[in-house]
Amino acid sequence: MHHTIFACGAAALFSLSMTAAASAYDGQHCKAPGNCWEPHPGYPEKIAGSKYDPKHDPKEIAKQADSERQMEERNKKRVDYFKKSGKFVYDVAKIPE
Known part of the structure; x- marks a missing residue:
């Protein structure tokens, strides 16, 4: 009898896990070729604060x-001075004009 209850419980857990797996996110629902992004189940379609949020x-x-x-300007000064003098100076303020 004890084994029968265990077997029924295991079967129920297995069927629940299969149901969850069948409805899980699979990334195969494409809106257009190459545009297959979709939110995972339970997540909103658009998250506030994304680049499409007008509040930025x-x-x-x-x-x-x-x-x-x-x-980039600082790096250009460093490289130009290095090309002229052969010495690399990190602190741009110490580079002679």
């Missing part, structure tokens, strides 16, 4: 581009 402030977004532009 353009000034805040531009900070990264400004930072990268300044970094």
